[in-house]
Amino acid sequence: MANQNAKGVKRLYNACLFSAAGFKATWQHEEAFRQEIILLIITTPLAIALGANAIEKLLLIGSIVLVLLVELLNSAVEAVVDRVGFEHHELSGRAKDIGSAAVMMALVWAAITWALILL
Numbered sequence: 001m002a003n004q005n006a007k008g009v010k011r012l013y014n015a016c017l018f019s020a021a022g023f024k025a026t027w028q029h030e031e032a033f034r035q036e037i038i039l040l041i042i043t044t045p046l047a048i049a050l051g052a053n054a055i056e057k058l059l060l061i062g063s064i065v066l067v068l069l070v071e072l073l074n075s076a077v078e079a080v081v082d083r084v085g086f087e088h089h090e091l092s093g094r095a096k097d098i099g100s101a102a103v104m105m106a107l108v109w110a111a112i113t114w115a116l117i118l119l
Contacts (some may be wrong), residue, residue, distance in 0.1 A: 022072070030075045032103070033068070040064045043114075045084035056117050063110035072105040 006014050007116045026033045043064050051057030077099040 026072060026075050031070070033071050033075060036064070036068050036071055040068065050118055057114055060117060063113040067103070067106040067110050070102050074103050 027037075040061075044061055045062075047057050047060035051060050077095055081095050084092065
């Protein structure tokens, strides 16, 4: 395990290792993340081809990246909740539902962005 108290360039290197581990864990354990990566792979060339200018291309791609960012955070919340315990608890369910709602909002935002730019 990398030293979490490192400084300077070593700290940046360690941060990259921790981030890579996070991407790997999310890829392995979260089907929604894998589906959203596929969505990014499909939509990025479309955004480049269909966006009229750099700003439109950035908004189209960025809206999908936003979905991935929210999914990563939602997955982190779910992992912490599951770590605490699998028994039903109102607050655990609420935390998971709120994370899911955030992902849904990001997906709706992406759909609206694509619709307004392309239609």
